[in-house]
Amino acid sequence: VGVPDVGASDETLAACAATGDDRAFEALVERYQARVFRLACRLTSEADAADVVQDTFLQVYQHLATFRGDARFSTWLYRIATNAGLMVHRRRARRPTESLDPWLPRFDADGVHADTPAQLSVVTRMEERLDRDRLAAAARTALDRVPDLYREAFVLRDLEELSTAEVARVLGIEVATVRQRVHRARLLVRGFLQALGEGRP
Amino acid sequence: MSTVTCESGVAVLMEYLEGTLPEDLRTAVDAHVAQCPRCVAFIASYRETPRMLRDATAAEMPSDLVASLRAALRAHRRTPPTNG
Numbered sequence: 001v002g003v004p005d006v007g008a009s010d011e012t013l014a015a016c017a018a019t020g021d022d023r024a025f026e027a028l029v030e031r032y033q034a035r036v037f038r039l040a041c042r043l044t045s046e047a048d049a050a051d052v053v054q055d056t057f058l059q060v061y062q063h064l065a066t067f068r069g070d071a072r073f074s075t076w077l078y079r080i081a082t083n084a085g086l087m088v089h090r091r092r093a094r095r096p097t098e099s100l101d102p103w104l105p106r107f108d109a110d111g112v113h114a115d116t117p118a119q120l121s122v123v124t125r126m127e128e129r130l131d132r133d134r135l136a137a138a139a140r141t142a143l144d145r146v147p148d149l150y151r152e153a154f155v156l157r158d159l160e161e162l163s164t165a166e167v168a169r170v171l172g173i174e175v176a177t178v179r180q181r182v183h184r185a186r187l188l189v190r191g192f193l194q195a196l197g198e199g200r201p
Numbered sequence: 202m203s204t205v206t207c208e209s210g211v212a213v214l215m216e217y218l219e220g221t222l223p224e225d226l227r228t229a230v231d232a233h234v235a236q237c238p239r240c241v242a243f244i245a246s247y248r249e250t251p252r253m254l255r256d257a258t259a260a261e262m263p264s265d266l267v268a269s270l271r272a273a274l275r276a277h278r279r280t281p282p283t284n285g
Contacts, residue, residue, distance in 0.1 A: 022278060026271070033270060037262035050266050054273050061274065105243065111206030113239035120242035124249050139257035158251035159258060164219075183215040190250045 010073035018064040025064075028073070029057055035160070036081045042143065042155045043085030044092065052088055056081040071169065078156065078170045086148055100147070103191030115194075122197035123190055129197070142192035146185050153178050154185030205233040207240050214247060 008016075008024075010031070016024035033053060040052035059080050067076055106114035113120060127135060146154065156167045157178065164182075168175045210230050216222045217230050234240045 025278075026274075029270070029274065033267065034262045037266070038260055041260040042258050046260055049260070050269070053262075053266070054270055057270065057274055058277060061277065105208075105211055107206075107208040111208035113207040113243060115239070117238045117242040120239055120246060123246035123253070124242070127253065135253075136257045139254050143254065143258065154251075159255050161255075179215050179219075186215070186247060186250050187211075189254060190246055193250070193253075194246070 011069050014064060014067055014073045015069065017061075018067065025061060028060070032074075032077060033057075036077070039078070039081055039155065039160055040085050042159050043082065043152065044089045045140075048088045048092065052081070052085045055084045059084065075166065075169050078160075078162070079172075082152055082156065082170060086152060089148065098145075100188060103145075103188050103195065105187060105191065119194065119198065123193045126193060126197055138193060138196050141196065142189045145192055146188050150181045150185035150188065153181035154189070157182045158186070205229045207233075207237060207243070210234065210240055211243065214244065218244075218248065 008027070010028065013024045013028050013031075017028060036056050037049055037053050040049035040056075044052055056077070060077060063080075067073065108114050126138070130138065143151065143155075153167060153171065156162050156170060157164060162170065164175055164178050167178045167182075171178070205226075210217070210233055213222060213226065213230065217227060220227075222230070234244065
């Protein structure tokens with residue numbers, strides 16, 4: 001087996017790596033490690049991300065032979081990394097299930113927003129009002145409070161910027177379900193940020 | 202034409218912003234938003250939320266972690282695979 005060049009496709013590298021070409025495997029790791037790390041941070045925390053990244057690439061290595069190439073390599077990798085991240089997160093963050101209603105938009109009996117335009121704009125003005133560190137902490141808090149089901153879809157679609165169809169393939173769910181979950185997560189994150197901005201707990 | 206409220210508009214907001222709503226519903230949402238300052242404020246914050254979170258959570262992989270990952274994966278490959 002010849003050494004694949006740096007411009008080789010993921011799928012070519014994966015096929016070479018599956019036959020025992022370690023350089024091809026290392027090329028895949030180099031290509032994706034930063035993205036997997038960022039994804040792991042978003043699904044877990046920076047403290048746990050190193051373990052998730054290592055676990056992800058060990059699994060990739062061990063299961064390369066089962067990667068058939070009928071899916072994109074990145075889809076397969078994101079699936080492994082997402083599952084690895086959620087495993088760690090479930091172990092760490094076992095919080096009691098809280099009602100999510102206080103974080104969803106509120107409406108009066110006629111279906112009109114119960115909040116004023118000024119309240120509804122709190123999130124839009126947050127970046128002017130908070131410094132970088134406090135904004136990062138607020139984002140982290142908000143993200144951690146979104147249930148895993150919605151968070152994984154939100155992280156892949158809105159933070160990693162995969163297409164809706166790609167997220168559907170990674171998670172093995174329908175496109176319409178991805179949209180529902182991402183929408184729900186956006187409403188929740190937005191609601192958490194508004195509450196934080198208004199000084200509600 | 203169906204009447205859209207803030208609540209029914211929020212329910213279809215993602216499809217509205219992605220441009221996947223049927224034409225008549227999209228027009229109805231447009232008409233509602235045009236005269237609703239609350240929805241204008243809400244939609245702006247809903248649109249900003251993904252970008253804000255993306256910027257605030259964009260962690261870079263530390264270089265020592267790149268090195269330790271490489272070492273760990275190499276150590277693993279030197280270990281002969283076991284069956285099962």
